[in-house]
Structures are given as structure tokens and as C-alpha cells.
Amino acid sequence: MAEIAAITERQQALKKKTKLGRLLKQWDLQLMVIPALLLILVFSYFPMYGVLMAFQDYNIFKGFLDSPWAGFKHFEMFFHAPEFYKVMRNTIVISFLKLVIGFPAPIVLALMLNEVKNMYFKRIVQTVSYLPHFLSWVIVSGFAISILSTENGSLNILLQSLRLIDEPIGFLSIPEYFWTIIVTTGVWKEIGFGSIVYLAAIAGIDPSMYEAASIDGASRFKQIFLITIPTIMPVVIIFMILAIGNLLSAGFEDLLLLGVNPVLKPVADVLDTYVYRTGISGQRFSYATAVGLFKAIISVGLLTFANLLARRTGNSLW
């Protein structure tokens, strides 16, 4: 028995040696991937490990390793915070509005573009509508601020010339308008770019299906509903799952930039901006990390749930 053990040990040692030898022999190949992996370790895995500070009383001077543990204190604090209700409500309402309006909008645009037979016109509409995706939120918010401004704001000019209002309205300082503005600017920015995938899916449809349908007397409207939409449904469902997984990401840059006015705080504060405000501006690192972790956990739950629903229909993500 002992002999066999000794032999296997030796074999393993040999194997280890050759493994190390192999590793050393391919040092030039390893050199291609190791710097990148180190960067991933530092910039992705260190922060992931750092999430544990949600359960600490993080102290800048003591650092991550020496800060005392605090259990679920910060989570409880958040649940009992006076902002909790408003932040949760804003997050859910804004992302729900964005889902209900912002999700179908690119699909409708793609369906409409598909009906256009004049290629020149189609190309122009596509080119123009893709452009805002490439602008930063700063620029887009700048446009929105300018159009909605009381000082030569085009919307006010339009409404005044239609005699709908007498005095210019400061749209960005009235809480009632804020959600509409946020959803509209989001749709404005992404509707064209979002339609690309759906257009590609539509392009894959066999044209003979439409021919057969029109011989059978189906109107164009009917063809859209009976051929185009059912064929692109799998793509729609995949994107739907991803969108539901993001349901707690109500937006961040847009809310930060358009919700500058303190009057808007009760309607503009969502989980992500709250994390930013308490964590970066307020330096309450552990607390903000706990709020962020809370959001991440619920998001994973939502994604799993959406995928479960999709699996029932036979279109699962994993």
C-alpha cells in the first residue's frame, strides 16, 4: 500500500513539475493574458470584495481591513430612512414608465420603417434617429434645458403662439412635469438606435410570406400583426427579459442632470442617485454600498423571475 502511495505521489510531483514546465514554456502566451487579468482583478474583483463594507462601519482612516463589522445596521437604517418611501416610489414609477413607453417605442419605429418603400427617405430617417445615441447625456440634457427654458425655450414659444399659455412655463422647476420630461428625453435619445436590432430581425423574414398573405387578401395592417410581429417576438422577449432585470435602474445620468433643481428632489431621487448622493457627496460609504447592494440583489431576483416567465413561453435567456 505504502509503495503505491509513494509511486502516485511521485507521479503527481512529476506531473506538477511538467505542469509548471509547460506553464513556463508558454510564458509568451501567458504574457498576452496576464496583464489583462490583473486589471480585471483590480478593477472588477477588488470592488466586488469591497461590497462587504456594506456590513461594516467603514472608516477611511482604518481602511477596509480594520473597520469594525456592523451586521445589517445600514440596511435597517435605509429601510427606516425618511427618504426610503420616496426613493423606492420614484425608482419603480420612473423605470416602469420607461419600460412601458420606452421599450415598445423602438419596435414601433422599426415596424414603421419597414413599411417605407422609398429607400432614400428610409435612410434619412434612420440616419437622423440614430444620432442622439452617440451624444452624451450632458448634451441631451442641454438640449432639453434649452427647449424647455423660459428664456427663448422653443416649447414655450410654440405653446404661446398657439395661445395655449400666456406666460412661459419653467417646465424644469415644476415637479408634475418631471417624469414626462425624463421619459420623453430617454425615448428621444434611444428610439432610433434601439430599432436597429428589430430592423435586423425583420430583415430576416422570408418575403414570400408577405406575398402569400397579400394574395390571400391580407391588408398591410394585418400583415404587420400576423407576420412581422410574431416573427420578431423571440427577439422582443429576450430584450424584455433584460429590461425587466434592469427595472430598478430608473436611470442615473439623466436624472442627475435634469433633476438639478432642488424642487425636483421629491420626484427625481431614485436608488442610483441616492447612492451617489449619500456615498460620494455625503461620504457615508458603508451606507451607500448597502443601498447599492440592496438594489443589486432585487435586480437579480427580478431577472430570474422574468426568465422564469420567458421559459414558460420557450424563450429563455439561459
Added chain:
Amino acid sequence: MKIKASFGDRSLTLFIYAALVIIAFTTFYPFWNAAVVSLNKGMDTALGGITFWPRAFTLENYEVVFQDKRILEAFYISVMRTVIGTIASILMTAIFAYGMTKRELMGRKFYMIACIITMYFSGGLIPTFLVIRGLGLMDSFWVFIIPGLISVWNMIIFRTFFNGLPAGLEESAKIDGCGYWSTFFRIVLPLSGPVIATLALFTAVGHWNDWFYPSIYITKEKLIPIQTMLQQILNSNIMSEQMSQLDSASQSRLSSMKSITSKSLSMATMMVATLPIIMVYPFVQKYFVKGVLVGSLKE
């Protein structure tokens, strides 16, 4: 034989064309209006009514913008970070991806899993902020470059592309005595033009448009990129508009002293920050449509 379109079909077509014209106009108008306001005398704009055409044409807003040393510096920082950041990131990621295509790479499976995990989980804003601060990257130009060097997403796209290259090419290079590195630089990289163009485009746009991270990592004014500076200008603009609502008399007295207003100035700055994107946009369109499809097919 041409089948005559029914009434329903014709009205549907009409409706669709009308809707698309409205969408295109609504998308285009804010650009046009911002350009017009930036070319109009600020004081004149304050009187209202500037929509499609400048009433009092002037270039003085741009003169002020181009004389402002801070804006020029910010523009320079943006250009530098976009150029350096894009080249470095695409090169590092491509090398990484090429190494990951090799079957003989030891630990390949483990490396791949480690990469994929980062696509689903992240430390979030605060821990990342603390790591970057702990590394001493705050208030350094390298904070724009180093954290974004490797994109796992781009690595996977590169890897898929490299796997599709004919194996014979690399084998003949190997026989000619090329190692991994020289094969990559002499054979693989020159063949990867389209995928490099697509990924470089998105990386560059991301660099150019980034305003948030500089706003938390950079406090030195000299290192602020143009987008972040524009955000600060717009921010102060909103504040001044609010002030004007409180006290319109003093505000109008203030603006009557100069023909340039903060609004006309911020519109000119906005145009300067937008122009590079609009200028390269027509040339890169074919690449990004391809890029989106590559990305979505992976899902």
C-alpha cells in the same frame, strides 16, 4: 399586373410617412435650434422668438468660447483621453482576446469564467470609487485610461472574430518561425480592420462622452474634460435662470450690460462639444450598425 393598393393600405402608408417625418423633425430640431441660438446675439435671444433662423447673426459667442483658456484645455484633455484611451484599450483587449483563443493556454477555462462573472456582477459605485482612490488615481490623467483598458465585452467580440479567421494562415506563420506575438501583430491584427473599426468607434464615443467619472475623480480644473465642464456650465445656467425668476429686475439689468448671455455661451460650448461626434458620424455609420448586430447576436 400591379394590384391597386386598397384605401386602408394607402391611409396606413400616409400615416406612417407622416409619423416618420415628425420623428425625424423632433430629433433634428434641438440640434438646429441650439446651433441657431449659438449663432445669435445673446441679448437678442433673451427677447425670445429664436427658433429656425438667427435674427441677429454673430460669431461672438464662439469668439468668447475659443478665447476661454479653460474650455480649450478641457477640449484638449478630451481629445487626448479619447485618442490614448481608445488605442490603448483596443490594443490591450485584442492581445488579451488573441491569447484567449489559444487552446493550449493553461488556465483558459478559469480565466474565461473569471471574465464572464464580471459581466453579471460588479462592486457598484462606492467600492469602485474607493479602490480607485486607494490606488492614488484621483486627480490623475491615468484615471481616464487605466480602469477602462480591458473590456470583457469587447474581448468576447474580438475572440469570436479571431476564431473565424482561417487556421491555415496562422499555421503557416508558425512554420515560418513566428511566435504568438509576431503572429498576432503580423498576421491577425492586419486582418481585423472591420472589427477594430467597430469596437474603436464605440470605445471612442464612450471616452468622448464620459462626464460623470471625471466629475467624481477629478478636482483639478486643468484635468476636466469638455463634457464635464459643459455640465458645470449648464448647471450654473439653471441656477441663474432660477435666480432670474426670483429677481427679474436685477437679472435683466445684469444681462443688458453685455450682449452675451450665459445661455448663448453655453449653447456655443455645447456645439463645440457635439461637433466632433457629428463630423465623424456619417463616416462610421456602416460600422456601428454592424457592431450592434455583432453584439446582439451574442446574447
